[in-house]
Amino acid sequence: MTLDVAWAIGWVRLSAQTVTEHRQELxxxxxxxxxxxxxxNLFRGxxxxxxxxxxxxxxxxxxxxxxxxxxxxxxxxxxxxAGPLYGTAYLRAAKxxxxxxxxxxxxxxxxxxALEGIVARGKATTGEKTMVDAxxxxxxxxxxxxxxxxxxxxxxxxxxxxxxxxxxxTIPLVATKGRASYLxxxxxxxxxxxxxSTELILRAAAQAAA
Amino acid sequence: MTREVAPxxxxxxxxxRGLALGAVELAAQMAPGVLLIAxxxxxxxxxxxxxxxxxxxxVEATQDGRSAVVLTDLGSAVLTAESVLDxxxxxxxxRVRIADAPFVEGAVAAxxxxxxxxxxxAVLASAVHAGSTFxxxxxEPTVAAASDxxxxxxxxxxxxxxxxxxxPAAVVARMLAAYDAKVRVNGANAASVLxxxxxxxxxxxxxxxxxEGPQAAEARDALVAAVEGGFGEV
Numbered sequence: 088m089t090l091d092v093a094w095a096i097g098w099v100r101l102s103a104q105t106v107t108e109h110r111q112e113l114x115x116x117x118x119x120x121x122x123x124x125x126x127x128n129l130f131r132g133x134x135x136x137x138x139x140x141x142x143x144x145x146x147x148x149x150x151x152x153x154x155x156x157x158x159x160x161x162x163x164x165x166x167x168x169a170g171p172l173y174g175t176a177y178l179r180a181a182k183x184x185x186x187x188x189x190x191x192x193x194x195x196x197x198x199x200x201a202l203e204g205i206v207a208r209g210k211a212t213t214g215e216k217t218m219v220d221a222x223x224x225x226x227x228x229x230x231x232x233x234x235x236x237x238x239x240x241x242x243x244x245x246x247x248x249x250x251x252x253x254x255x256x257t258i259p260l261v262a263t264k265g266r267a268s269y270l271x272x273x274x275x276x277x278x279x280x281x282x283x284s285t286e287l288i289l290r291a292a293a294q295a296a297a
Numbered sequence: 298m299t300r301e302v303a304p305x306x307x308x309x310x311x312x313x314r315g316l317a318l319g320a321v322e323l324a325a326q327m328a329p330g331v332l333l334i335a336x337x338x339x340x341x342x343x344x345x346x347x348x349x350x351x352x353x354x355x356v357e358a359t360q361d362g363r364s365a366v367v368l369t370d371l372g373s374a375v376l377t378a379e380s381v382l383d384x385x386x387x388x389x390x391x392r393v394r395i396a397d398a399p400f401v402e403g404a405v406a407a408x409x410x411x412x413x414x415x416x417x418x419a420v421l422a423s424a425v426h427a428g429s430t431f432x433x434x435x436x437e438p439t440v441a442a443a444s445d446x447x448x449x450x451x452x453x454x455x456x457x458x459x460x461x462x463x464x465p466a467a468v469v470a471r472m473l474a475a476y477d478a479k480v481r482v483n484g485a486n487a488a489s490v491l492x493x494x495x496x497x498x499x500x501x502x503x504x505x506x507x508x509e510g511p512q513a514a515e516a517r518d519a520l521v522a523a524v525e526g527g528f529g530e531v
Contacts, residue, residue, distance in 0.1 A: 128345065162380055166345025168373030171380040174348075208376055265372060 089188040090239045090296055092146065095153035097295035099140060103133035105287045116280040120267040124167050125280040132165035132173075150197075151185035154178075168265060169281060172205050172218065173288075179204035191233040194242045198226045209264065216262035216274060218281035225250040225289055240296035247289040254282035305411040305420045306332035306358035309404055310351055310378050311370040314338030320368075320404045327467035327490065328408035334358055346377040355381055355393055364392040364417040366407050366424055370400045392417065396424035402491060403427040409467050409490045413474025427491055449513045451506045453524035456531045458500050465528040466493035472523060478516035479509045487520070 106113075106129045113126030136157050147153045154177045162174035183200035184193065202222045211217045228249035232242045255278070262274035265281070307324065311317040317337025325333050336354035339345040351367075355378075358365035369375045375395065382390045394417060396403055403424035410423035457465055470490040473480050483505050485492035498504060504524060508517040 124345070162348040162377075166339045166343070166347065166373075168376050170346075170348065171373065171376035174380060175383075208379065 088238050088240065089190050090150070090194065091188055092148070092150055092153060094189075094295050095150040096140065096147070098292045099133075099136060099153060099157055101291035101295050102288050103137045105291050106130055106133045106284065109283075109287055113280050113284055116278055116283055119277045120262065120270055120274045121280065122167070122266055125169060125284065128165045128167040128169055129173075129284055132161045132170065135164040136160045149185055149187050150189060151181040151183075154181035154184060154197075168209070169284070172209055172281070175204035175208040176201035176222075177204075179207075189239055191237060191239050191242050194239045194246075195226075195229050195233045198222075198229050198246060202226045211264040214260065215264040216257045216260040216267060216279045216282075217264050218279070218285045220257045220260070220279065221250040221253040221282035221285035221289075224253040225285070240293065243289070243293035243296050247286065247293040250282075250286040250289045254278060254286045257282045301330065302361075302363070303328075303331045303411045303414055304363055305415065305417055306334065306363050306365045307404060307407055307411065307420075308334045308336055308351070308354045308358050308365055308367045308378075309400070310346060310354075310367060310374045311335075311337040311400065312344050312346055312374060313370075314342060316370065316400075320401055323401065324404045324408035327405060327463065328412035328471075331408050331411045332358060332363065333404075333408060346374045348377055348381060351377050352381045352385070355385065356389070359389050359392050364420075365394075366411075366417065366420050367393060367395045368398060368400055368403050368407065368424060369395065394421045396421055398424040399428045406489065406491050409470045410474070410488070412471050415474065423489070426489070447509055447513070449508045449517050451508075451517050451521050452503050453506060453521045455498055455500055455502045455504055455524060456527040458531075460500050460502070461493055461496060461498040461504075463490070463494060465530065466490045468523065468528050469493055469520065472519060473516055476512040476516035476519070477510055478512045480516050480520065481507045482520075 110126040110130045114123055117123045117125035139156055139160055158174045158177035158181060162170050179200040180197045183196045205219060205222055211219045213220055213223050225246040229242045229246040232245035257279040259275055261272055262268045267274040309317045309320045314337040317335035321333045321335045334354040334357055336351045339347050340350060367378050369378055378395050382393055406427035407420050407424035411420045455461060467490050470488055473487050480487040483496050485496050506517055506520055
């Protein structure tokens with residue numbers, strides 16, 4: 088079983104849906120330790136992505152083309168740090184997936200490229216209470232699942248599950264990167280909004296493959 | 298004073314349109330010959346940084362072979378600026394640097410340096426050092442060269458009622474950019490408008506001027522004349 092361009096489009100639509108449903112939750116999380124715009128920014132960004140997707144004259148040729156559209160639209164419309172971070176993630180992922188079909192190792196390559204993009208752009212590492220704390224275990228779980236013979240859909244479920252655990256694990260952390268780092272010790276005790284949105288987006292990827 | 302546009306432009310990227318415009322206004326007052334472009338806020342006027350706005354600003358800044366230094370306020374402004382440079386034409390991106398500098402102080406310092414016709418590296422350095430200029434307020438003062446060889450000295454009494462405030466400090470820094478000389482005023486680097494302002498020199502103070510380098514004498518004489526002339530304000 089492999090994933091195709093229809094999966095990529097489904098992923099994008101489900102991402103927009105979940106970001107819309109969790110808009111207020113992300114706003115609240117970000118209000119506690121940041122500037123309170125994460126939910127609104129992602130909602131605006133993914134709404135713009137859907138508008139562009141709907142306006143396309145023809146269906147994108149491959150997965151990479153879909154991801155590139157997401158990347159450039161998020162960069163232009165999100166406004167907060169999530170724009171360039173997710174934008175770079177999707178852009179790197181697009182470069183790794185200029186193909187019609189993704190097998191399990193292809194899914195791993197997509198996630199690894201996205202994580203590399205986020206790390207390159209944000210210069211964050213694990214333990215700093217950022218989206219890297221969700222992306223890193225997600226990618227590691229995907230590698231393990233793919234190496235163990237899991238299907239692409241199973242690889243994505245493993246990634247989403249690990250992202251959830253990683254996101255929850257940001258709660259006790261003190262932020263040392265991003266806007267929350269201005270709060271220092273006061274950032275402990277709160278779930279990082281970027282890690283939470285990562286979890287939502289990876290869950291959408293798994294649902295699109297189900 | 299040159300009327301041409303300086304070879305290095307500045308792009309000021311802020312989450313707020315008002316903040317970017319204000320920083321441009323402040324820097325322009327001291328460096329009218331520099332192209333300063335505000336890239337603040339989202340395209341709908343809200344808070345945030347817009348990839349498209351920053352890209353347009355960088356493209357405009359680098360027209361006609363100019364280089365550009367980009368100053369940013371909070372974290373995501375840096376990320377947006379870096380993303381723009383990543384996707385820009387390589388030869389254009391090669392002429393752009395993002396300064397790790399305080400937004401307002403860096404913009405003012407970089408603009409004054411750029412106004413003197415300085416190159417990209419010098420303008421960038423000026424922005425970056427703007428942070429330590431303020432940060433070292435309690436640190437040790439700049440020590441004059443230990444050796445007397447080649448150091449010229451002069452004194453001049455400050456006549457301006459408001460002392461060595463922003464405008465005359467910028468005049469000094471700009472004027473000295475034209476000379477191949479290192480100049481210190483009361484131990485402060487006279488090429489740095491921020492160091493000069495930090496002296497807090499009031500009217501009636503005797504400024505100790507020290508100059509070094511191939512044009513030390515010319516720089517000293519020009520500075521003495523400017524101080525005694527009250528920078529055209531008196």
